Amino acid sequence: MDAQVREITYSQAIREALALALERDPSVYLMGEDIGVYGGAFQVTGDLVERFGEDRVMDMPISELAGAGVSVGAALTGMKPVFEFQFSDFATLAMEQIVNQAAKLRYMLGGAVSVPLVMRFPAGSGTGAAAQHSQSLEAWFAHVPGLKVVQPSTPYDAKGLLLAAIEDPDPVMIFEHKLLYKTKGRVPEGYYTVPLDKAEIVRTGEHASVVATSIMVHKALAAAERLAGEGIDLEVIDLRSLRPIDRDTIIRSASKTGRVMSVYEGVKTLGIGTEISAIIAESEAFDLLDAPIIRLGAAETPVPYNPDLERASVPQEEDIVEAARKLVKGLV
Amino acid sequence: MADQKDRVGGAAGRANLPEIYQALSAEELAEALRKMRLIRAFEEGAEQAYMRGLIHGTMHLSIGQEASAVGACIPLSDADYITSTHRGHGHCIAKGADVKRMFAEFFGKTDGYCRGRGGSMHIADVAKGNLGANGIVGGGLPIAVGAALSIKKRKGNEVAMCFFGDGANNEGAFHEALNMAAIWKLPVVFVCENNRYGMSTSVERSTAVEHIADRAAAYRMPGVTVEGNVFREIATASREAVDRARAGEGPTLIESRTYRWRGHSKSDRNRYRTKEEIEDWRENRDPIALFEDDLKRHGLIDDGAIAEIAASVEREIAEAIDFASASPAPSTDNLTKYVYTEA
Numbered sequence A: 001m002d003a004q005v006r007e008i009t010y011s012q013a014i015r016e017a018l019a020l021a022l023e024r025d026p027s028v029y030l031m032g033e034d035i036g037v038y039g040g041a042f043q044v045t046g047d048l049v050e051r052f053g054e055d056r057v058m059d060m061p062i063s064e065l066a067g068a069g070v071s072v073g074a075a076l077t078g079m080k081p082v083f084e085f086q087f088s089d090f091a092t093l094a095m096e097q098i099v100n101q102a103a104k105l106r107y108m109l110g111g112a113v114s115v116p117l118v119m120r121f122p123a124g125s126g127t128g129a130a131a132q133h134s135q136s137l138e139a140w141f142a143h144v145p146g147l148k149v150v151q152p153s154t155p156y157d158a159k160g161l162l163l164a165a166i167e168d169p170d171p172v173m174i175f176e177h178k179l180l181y182k183t184k185g186r187v188p189e190g191y192y193t194v195p196l197d198k199a200e201i202v203r204t205g206e207h208a209s210v211v212a213t214s215i216m217v218h219k220a221l222a223a224a225e226r227l228a229g230e231g232i233d234l235e236v237i238d239l240r241s242l243r244p245i246d247r248d249t250i251i252r253s254a255s256k257t258g259r260v261m262s263v264y265e266g267v268k269t270l271g272i273g274t275e276i277s278a279i280i281a282e283s284e285a286f287d288l289l290d291a292p293i294i295r296l297g298a299a300e301t302p303v304p305y306n307p308d309l310e311r312a313s314v315p316q317e318e319d320i321v322e323a324a325r326k327l328v329k330g331l332v
Numbered sequence B: 001m002a003d004q005k006d007r008v009g010g011a012a013g014r015a016n017l018p019e020i021y022q023a024l025s026a027e028e029l030a031e032a033l034r035k036m037r038l039i040r041a042f043e044e045g046a047e048q049a050y051m052r053g054l055i056h057g058t059m060h061l062s063i064g065q066e067a068s069a070v071g072a073c074i075p076l077s078d079a080d081y082i083t084s085t086h087r088g089h090g091h092c093i094a095k096g097a098d099v100k101r102m103f104a105e106f107f108g109k110t111d112g113y114c115r116g117r118g119g120s121m122h123i124a125d126v127a128k129g130n131l132g133a134n135g136i137v138g139g140g141l142p143i144a145v146g147a148a149l150s151i152k153k154r155k156g157n158e159v160a161m162c163f164f165g166d167g168a169n170n171e172g173a174f175h176e177a178l179n180m181a182a183i184w185k186l187p188v189v190f191v192c193e194n195n196r197y198g199m200s201t202s203v204e205r206s207t208a209v210e211h212i213a214d215r216a217a218a219y220r221m222p223g224v225t226v227e228g229n230v231f232r233e234i235a236t237a238s239r240e241a242v243d244r245a246r247a248g249e250g251p252t253l254i255e256s257r258t259y260r261w262r263g264h265s266k267s268d269r270n271r272y273r274t275k276e277e278i279e280d281w282r283e284n285r286d287p288i289a290l291f292e293d294d295l296k297r298h299g300l301i302d303d304g305a306i307a308e309i310a311a312s313v314e315r316e317i318a319e320a321i322d323f324a325s326a327s328p329a330p331s332t333d334n335l336t337k338y339v340y341t342e343a
Helices: A010-024 A048-052 A064-076 A088-102 A138-142 A155-167 A215-228 A247-257 A272-281 A284-288 A307-313 A317-327 B002-009 B011-015 B019-023 B026-051 B066-073 B089-094 B099-106 B140-153 B172-183 B212-219 B231-246 B275-284 B287-297 B303-326
Strands: A005-009 A028-032 A057-059 A080-084 A118-123 A148-150 A172-177 A184-188 A200-203 A208-212 A234-238 A241-243 A260-267 A294-298 B081-083 B160-165 B188-194 B223-227 B252-257
Touching: A005 A010, A010 A028, A010 A048, A010 A080, A010 A155, A010 A184, A028 A064, A048 A057, A064 A080, A064 A088, A064 B140, A064 B172, A088 A118, A088 B140, A118 A155, A138 A148, A138 A172, A138 A241, A138 A272, A148 A155, A155 A172, A155 A184, A200 A215, A200 A247, A208 A215, A208 A247, A208 A317, A215 A234, A215 A260, A215 A317, A234 A247, A247 A260, A247 A272, A247 A284, A260 A272, A260 A317, A272 A284, A272 A294, A294 A317, B019 B231, B026 B066, B026 B089, B026 B099, B026 B231, B026 B287, B026 B303, B066 B089, B066 B160, B066 B188, B066 B231, B066 B252, B066 B287, B081 B140, B089 B099, B099 B303, B140 B160, B140 B172, B140 B188, B172 B188, B172 B212, B188 B212, B188 B231, B212 B223, B212 B252, B223 B231, B231 B252, B231 B287
Parallel strands: A028 A057, A028 A080, A080 A118, A118 A172, A148 A172, A208 A234, A208 A260, A260 A294, B081 B160, B160 B188, B188 B252, B223 B252
Antiparallel strands: A005 A184, A148 A241, A200 A234
16 A cells, blocks of 8 residues: 555545545445535535536435435445435434345345445534434444444544445445544545454553443543553553454453453443453453453433533543553552 | 237237237237236145145235236336335236245245245345335335436436335335435336225225325326226336336326235234125126136137136146245255355
């Protein structure tokens, strides 16, 4: 990869991936609400309609169910739709087509079809948009065989995972945290992909493993920097993919450190951290644990409006710091 | 059949025929009748196999609705798409499926259209353009619109025909799908098979308009109500709608009025309708009897040819059941095969 590497934002990285895919493959098209001249609610598609025209960058009526179903039908018949939900919360209006149709058609039809569909979901809290525009529902989708579910945390992964998703023959759901759209990172100019089934160890450490998703990766890294001053050495894993989940990386890290915490923005109970705990409990790493596993997830409440309440409803850097101190107690 | 062809082949004879009979050859009409009889025999065979415990689960029979499926599909080729419903055996056969592989699917065997993963409610025949039956009421509506969007994007001449029932016309998916097809002028033909009951709830109790086709006006597309048990009516309406779609003039909604003789599924005790009502439809509006009488009246078929069709259908069903019985069952080792595309 000798292409130029620059600092660009997460949303620019997504737009760059979409443009590359539109240029390379005439069967790729984008569909969503206000993704044309408006540029998308979060300005992700931006000027793509001017570059590729309204046939490739299609605005649609506010009809999430039909929009999702039209994407399924187009994917079944030779197209590669990239569908944008304006907010991930609105996927609740389209669950029928995602869960009953997109996820199951290949299986129900005995392999006679595939559904090469990509759906993008702006997710997460922190914008003051309250309970119906701030959810983190990715674990719902990760519970459905037939779907693949990824959560990029960096501009590099946002671009590479999206291009891998568009290449993939099966339906891939991409959860993008809204607060990440303006964050910057180093991204190569050209075409590259990031595997849809691999976690990444983003900081190696000896004392405890923190398995984090999406924006929580950044909070975990910041917490790890603070704790380094106290002599606590955290390993931070960016899970990246919820389905399939990279069991090996989780088990290997847990076996090495013997102490594990998961951090995620979805509701704690029955969330992705629950699965991480279970993977470890069912593996050879269980015998190597030196402390109970900790989960940090969102509070058991709809996301509130008031900024202090909103902040309190999801794990923050200080929560990770505090939990990590507890996790390594007696060791450091 | 040779003498018959001569008879209808004469210029004067053909000119007096109804337009749809002029548009189709005697062979095509005989084939349409054969398919209607094949659907009936297939479903009767499936029902018997179910009683004998050869079929697992449930099934939704379309006995009494055969003209609607065959008439609607008559202007379609293998390159055109259909989406179907939980009551989809007729659509599948009308679009050209092999009853051998259909029975194999019902029996859960590896030679089935879905290799035993789908069963009655998910039968598809992608090579013939059938994108599948669907277990969700209204599930196929947006999918058909998506197939039509693909056609438009590749500047194709094909159409997507979407079958659904009266029950689906009150689903949000129906309204969203019709609107999208209309604003983008997509080549879709929506065929609402109104068999008067969504499970037990009559159209009168469920639907605010008298004619489901009236709902087309809300989406600025033509809407037409036809007697779906009269082959000529549904075939004529379908041909017009398909021609319109192929010409780039956009979607049409056809309401095909019909009736299912059997219950909704195997659990139905028919408590929401009278025996007299069912008898009336069976005696007076059997689509196969109506079609045969009409073809005979116009000199397009005779009793001998009908008897030949009946015998060939019987043979085909018997062979299909033998084929399905002999087909191997899937191995449980392959339980998760086809969840994802294998690398």
